Amino acid sequence: MATVNSYTGRVPTPSKVTIDDIVTAGRALLDSEGIAGLTMQAVAQRVGVRAPSLYKHVVDRDDLVRLVAEAELASLSELMADGRGDLRSIATAFRSFAHAHPAGYLLVFSAESRLDVARLEAAVSPLLDACAAIAGPEHALEAARTLTAWATGFITMELAGQFNLGGDVDDAWEFGVERLTEAIRGSR
Amino acid sequence: MATVNSYTGRVPTPSKVTIDDIVTAGRALLDSEGIAGLTMQAVAQRVGVRAPSLYKHVVDRDDLVRLVAEAELASLSELMADGRGDLRSIATAFRSFAHAHPAGYLLVFSAESRLDVARLEAAVSPLLDACAAIAGPEHALEAARTLTAWATGFITMELAGQFNLGGDVDDAWEFGVERLTEAIRGSR
C-alpha cells in the first residue's frame, strides 16, 4: 500500500531550495539593497528559481519579510546575550548591530516586520534583566521599555541622519545611557 | 516684442493643478492608505490629472514624499507651539499628533522622508526650549535629543504594536516623561 514516495522518502521532484536558503538570500539582499531591494524576484534569482516557486515556501512577500525580520532579531538577540550582561554593554550591542545591519535593525523595529510581540519581548530579555537589576523588579518592565524606546529612537534618528547637526553623536549616546541609567535607578 | 504670454500673464494652457493641491492630496492619501498608498497614480486621480502630469510639479515620487513629510512636520510643529510650552505638554502634543496621523508621524521620523535636518531641528525648537529650561543651556541640545529619541522610539514601538504585552501603555508613557524629566534635570 506504499505510495510512490513512502519507501525511500524520495519525491517526484525534490525541492531545489529550502526555506533557509530563501531567508538567507533575503537577509543578504536586505543588507546590500535595503528593504526595497528585498523583492520576490531578487530572492528567487539568488536561490536559483523563478519567483512563482517561492510561493511553495512562503505565503506571500509579507510572510517572507516577517521571516527575515525574525532571523535579524535572533541575530540581535545573540549579540546582546554575548556581552557582560550589564545595561551599558547591552546598549552598546544594540547600537553595534544597528550600525552593522541598518536595514535589518530598522525592519525589526518597524510595523512592517509584523513580528510576534511575545517573540520580540523574549529576544530583548537580557535588556529586561539588566533593567530589573537596576530599577528593581517592581519597575523592571517600565524601565526596560523606557530604555528600549530611547535606544531605538536614538538609533532610528541616527540612521536617518537626523542627528547630523551640531554635537557629537557618540557623546549624545553616552549622555543618554548615563542619564537613563540614573533615571531608572531613581525609580527604585 | 511681447511674446504671446507677456501682456496678460495668461499662458497657452494654464495648469489644472497647483503644488498645494498635490501635497494636500498626498497627505490625505497618507492618512487614509498609509505610505504605500501614496502613489503617483492615486495622487493624480485625486487632483484630476494623469500621473505623467505630476512631473511638471515634482521631480519624482521621492520629491513628492519629501514635500508631504515637510507639510506633516509643519503641522506637528504648529501643534507643539500651541501648548503651554512646558516639556510635559509638548510631549503630549507629540504623542497626540502621532495617534491622529500615524503614517505622517512615522514618515517624518523615517529616513524615507529625506527631510532637511535643519528644518527638522527648527520644527522641534519648542522642545529644545523646554529642555533648555530644565537642563540648562549647557546640555540643552543633548537633553533635547535624549527626550526626542525616547519619545519617537516610544511612539514608533507603540504604533508598531510592540508595547501590547503587559502593563498599561499610558502609564509607561507617564513613567518615561517623569523619569526623563528628572534625568535631564540631573544633568544640570
Add this chain to the structure above:
DNA sequence: ACCTGAACACCGTTCAAGT
C-alpha cells in the same frame, strides 16, 4: 505650456501546463 496615451521596465501574484 501643460496634458495625454502609449510604452517600458519593474513589482507581486495566480494558474494551467510541463516534468
Add this chain to the structure above:
DNA sequence: ACCTGAACACCGTTCAAGT
C-alpha cells in the same frame, strides 16, 4: 510535487504627439 512561462493588475517614469 515542484517548477515554469504566461498572464494580470499594479507600480514609476519617459516621451512624442495633441491642444
